Amino acid sequence: MRFEATVEECIVSEGEIPKDLAGGAYRVGPTWKRPTKQGNNPLLSMDGMVQGLVLREGRADFRNRWIRTPKYLLEEKHGHGMFEWTDAGFGDWRDHAYGDVKRDQYTSGVPQGTSNINIFPFAGELVASGEQGGPPIAVDPITLETKGIVPWSPKLSPGLHAPTAFGDNAFSAHPKWDHETGVLYGWTYRDTVPYVTLHVVHPDGVVDSRDLHDAPYNSVAHDIWLTPEWMVMPFQPFTVDKKRITEGKSGIWGWDEELPIVVALIPRNDIHGEIRWINTDLPAQYVMHTMSANVIDNVLSLDAPIFNRPPFPFPQDFALGEDVALFFSIAKSFLGRWSIDLATGATKSEQLSDRPSELPKVDERYYGKGYKFGFQVGGVVKRKGMSMNSLVVTNMDTLADQEYVIRTDQPAAVLEATFAPRLPDSPEGDGYIIVPVSWWADKRSEFQIFDTHDITKGPICRIDLPFMMGWTPHGHWMDFR
Numbered sequence: 001m002r003f004e005a006t007v008e009e010c011i012v013s014e015g016e017i018p019k020d021l022a023g024g025a026y027r028v029g030p031t032w033k034r035p036t037k038q039g040n041n042p043l044l045s046m047d048g049m050v051q052g053l054v055l056r057e058g059r060a061d062f063r064n065r066w067i068r069t070p071k072y073l074l075e076e077k078h079g080h081g082m083f084e085w086t087d088a089g090f091g092d093w094r095d096h097a098y099g100d101v102k103r104d105q106y107t108s109g110v111p112q113g114t115s116n117i118n119i120f121p122f123a124g125e126l127v128a129s130g131e132q133g134g135p136p137i138a139v140d141p142i143t144l145e146t147k148g149i150v151p152w153s154p155k156l157s158p159g160l161h162a163p164t165a166f167g168d169n170a171f172s173a174h175p176k177w178d179h180e181t182g183v184l185y186g187w188t189y190r191d192t193v194p195y196v197t198l199h200v201v202h203p204d205g206v207v208d209s210r211d212l213h214d215a216p217y218n219s220v221a222h223d224i225w226l227t228p229e230w231m232v233m234p235f236q237p238f239t240v241d242k243k244r245i246t247e248g249k250s251g252i253w254g255w256d257e258e259l260p261i262v263v264a265l266i267p268r269n270d271i272h273g274e275i276r277w278i279n280t281d282l283p284a285q286y287v288m289h290t291m292s293a294n295v296i297d298n299v300l301s302l303d304a305p306i307f308n309r310p311p312f313p314f315p316q317d318f319a320l321g322e323d324v325a326l327f328f329s330i331a332k333s334f335l336g337r338w339s340i341d342l343a344t345g346a347t348k349s350e351q352l353s354d355r356p357s358e359l360p361k362v363d364e365r366y367y368g369k370g371y372k373f374g375f376q377v378g379g380v381v382k383r384k385g386m387s388m389n390s391l392v393v394t395n396m397d398t399l400a401d402q403e404y405v406i407r408t409d410q411p412a413a414v415l416e417a418t419f420a421p422r423l424p425d426s427p428e429g430d431g432y433i434i435v436p437v438s439w440w441a442d443k444r445s446e447f448q449i450f451d452t453h454d455i456t457k458g459p460i461c462r463i464d465l466p467f468m469m470g471w472t473p474h475g476h477w478m479d480f481r
């Protein structure tokens, strides 16, 4: 989706937009604006594009805008790509632009971040974030215009890259927050010691930080769980190391099944307090995105879609001589649970469903509180991977679930769902689920809104867009009420 659109008063082709909804469903994704100097478009090099569906008084307005990062502005001025990456010149699956930029006189002093992985509400702002590649950037919730790098970025820490300017730090793509206090729980990770730095950001911009000097190894720390007591950070054998690039053999990622899964329980109200490290004997498996967690009878349940392996290609895949397909074509995940007995530290892993699923979401007012309802995109097994086609709502107490199959015979991208509460004080999980769907064959897209009372009846309304929506990995709801 290489254009910016404004669609006011979107056509509602079926049903009605609930009049009590007021807020925006925002998403961000990597979008091809200009090829890199190397002539390609690796994932992390692509400029972030924010999409916003604002719902008010039964009407919907859609906008999408490029995020005007320092990189975007430099390249706009020159009219072509100005950046070159150490890991973008392989010409194959290893090109991700996770590595360092090869700096020259034009890019010196310009952060490489593209803010293209997630967007979330914080302290009345809408904040777009990337994956360890640059500072978070604030975006106006109505116009989607870029407001600029957040003022607290100088208090964060570098991710995988050395800062190239004051405040050129990093932040997680998947922070969690406390709805009551507004405190944001994030971190940065890198391939050198300290592998992780925690950042607890308060609504007034105060940032409390801690380096995890005893982190076991250089893991891709993409997501965490938040409980009433802890930030729960898993260290998994999906490793990140820029040395692999300079050794000339490989992209930045590795999958080392010999490494144990280690889980850190960090006291969230005092991140400088004692961390409990759980050295698990879990088999090599991979949680890319967390759902949420409960603590019942002194057992910590960490729920998530669990992959058999990360859905990214590794040198061992390439060595097999097979075509290397990306993402959900090479791995599959099923809703699962890691349980930690807090008395003994004993751990176990369970599979809770035989339906492939990913992109877990919850009622975010309950982040860090324990929860009952999980929302995911469901699918079917397809060769070594999975094909995503449905919305799934799971009651995590009973494991009963509801599914509505969105895509049947026509090709479409069924994207991550967003939950919006019916009213600001509605009980957990009571409200609406907004699912973006891009129909490729018809070159159109829509937002389907489901009522959580019963999603099996299908969407209560469909909001049409007369073009295909660009692919977006993540986003969140911002409530205006």
Ligand SMILES: [Fe+2]
Pocket: 173, 174, 222, 288, 289, 473, 474
């Ligand atoms: Fe993610």
